[in-house]
Amino acid sequence: MRDIHWKPDKNSVIPLHQQIYDYLKGKIINGEWTVGTKIPTQRSLAQQFEVNRSTIVYALEGLIADGLLQSKVGSGTEVLNNTWSLLTSMPPPDWKSYVNSGIYKPNIDIIQEINRSEADPTVIRLGTGELSPELLPNEQMLKIFQDTQKENLSLGYVEPKGRFSLRQKVSEYLRAKGIVASPESILIVSGGLQALQLISIGLLERGATILHETPSYLNSVHVFQSAGMNLLGVPLDQEGVIFEKIEQLKRQHRAALLYTIPTFHNPTGIVMSEQRRQELLKVCQKAALPIIEDDVYSDLWFDSPPPLPLKSQDTQGNVLYIGSVSKILSPGLRIGWIVGPEPVIDRLADIKMQTDYGSSSLSQYAVEKWLSNGLFTDYAKRIRTELRKRRDFTVHILEKYFSNFATWSIPKGGFYIWLKLTTNASTRKLFELALREKILLNPGLIYDKLDDDHLRISYSYASFEQLERGLIRLSELIAHHTPKLR
Known part of the structure; x- marks a missing residue:
């Protein structure tokens, strides 16, 4: 609701307060702001409309007098009625209660x-x-799509795990990171966040506990919490997550898995040392605790490459590995991948088909071309x-x-x-x-x-x-x- 782009015309003969009154009334009577909707504060509206606060107060008083708004001490101003509720005895749908009862939790106010x-x-x-717009490869991307007349480009749906030729290229790309993964064990997803969403709804039970480094990017999204799971932070130092208590935490809290960003950690920038990676993998294997390795930053090293991913040392299928082109190539392509045991990838692919029927075929085509012929490198x-x-x-x-x-x-x-x-x-x-x-x-x-x-x-x-x-x-x-x- 705070995303308001309209502003009153200060050159109009119609008074500013009347323009604002008419605009807000239109939002109400057209059903955009339903009964119970809390409208922005007077200060916020004054800033958005670039007028004095007294102008806002005058407009709101008119809407209150007309019975469209009500002001409650301590809880702000909300929509009381609209045209339908004024004209009929039947109450309108209480969309506010629907919004509040949705299973997906809202972001905290500051993130919104x-x-x-x-x-x-x-x-x-x-x-x-994300990368600055001036760093994104717009001209090269345009050329890739201009060259499509030479290719057999399909605009239809692709197979459940994603375009097979793209998964072949991802497999080759991962080999340079020490990861052996056949195309069958790779699922193309719409970015790293979708990978987490698929894992949360496809593999885990409600009430499960997710271990993660603290601080962590995972706290800034509600993907696991909205699936009915709990987050539990594990401290980290300059070598990465402190692993000594992980086995104990798993027993005490019935932890389902550990989420980690070992390379250029978000938000601290820490790189987990090679020794710490080996020790962490050993502890989690012993505790039968799966690991989600979020590795979207590892290509962004400055002086020397970081240690190889945890997945490169995983011989027991204990690590689900997440990669993406969003941090280097384009956030707008929305292409990433999950690497894991084939039964897990099959399950996640089935869930993905139920939710979006596959990532964009155009984006998959573009990423495949970037991973070919050394372009991406x-x-x-x-x-x-x-x-x-x-x-x-x-x-x-x-x-x-x-x-x-x-x-x-x-x-x-x-x-x-x-x-x-x-x-x-x-x-x-x-x-x-x-x-x-x-x-x-x-x-x-x-x-x-x-x-x-x-x-x-x-x-x-x-x-x-x-x-x-x-x-x-x-x-x-x-x-x-x-x-x-x-």
Whole structure:
């Protein structure tokens, strides 16, 4: 609902309050805002419509007087009636109760705010985990599709596990990572998040417990929670997840599996050491605890390649491996893969066919072409070079402007710097303050609800000019408002 793009015409002879009244009334009587819908706050509406708050108050008072809205102390303003409920004795459907009873849990408010703000081109996005539009291979992608007249390109559905020729290319690509996987043990999915969704509904029971590193990207999505499962964090250090208590945690909490991002961890950027990988795999095999290995960042190394994936050492089929082209090639293609034992892949493929009947055949065709003839490998080299420049540029700004009130480690790859504030400033309040100045942050509480000290700073999306301007202004906000940020 907060995604409102309409604005009143300040050059119109119709008063602003009347334009706003008519717009809001239209949302109600056309059924877009149903009975029980909570409308945005007066301050929010004033910001979105770029008018004084008194103008909003005047418009809302008219709607309240007409019996369309009601204001409740402590709970805001909501839709009371619409034209149908005024004209008939039969009450309209209570869509609010439907929304509240849906099985898929809503994101926390701050993530919803981030998702909305990312659509605003005037916002400087200092936390966004994707490549800058200027780094995406638009011309090369266009050429691939222009060359399709030479190919036997199908626009129909593909087989349940995905385009076989693509799975062959993925199999060859994984071989360079030490992973032996036949096309039969690979499922093409619509990105890494769908891989997690399929696992949650296809393999696990309600009430199961998922172990994960803390902090973790998994806390920022509700894929397992919405399937009726619980998340339990396991601490990590600079070598990766601390594995000593995993076997005990499995027994105590009936843990179903462990989710890990061992390479360029999101959000901390940590790379699990080779020894830690071997020890973790051994402990999980002994405890019969399956592992989900999320490996979407491993091609983004700067100086030297990271250790091989856990899956490369997995001889017992204990690891479900998730990969994707979203972090290097294009987030919009929505193509990734799951690698695992064939019975598991067969099960997940069946679930996928029931949910979307297969990932886009056009996207699969494009990714297959990128994985052929060294195109993807060459492009990955270019992206690594560009990201390293951005990392160095960002670290230089941090050293110049943040040294007095923050600490960080320099990442060896990936997208992120895990910035810890040492000023006792609340990153939740800093998020709100920065957003008012069109600077979008990813505070640590997204990844660990108890963390109010960290920011995930991304150097992958914002331009050099935006990184400099946004970070310098952020440092000023921290310096000037620290007493107010607690």
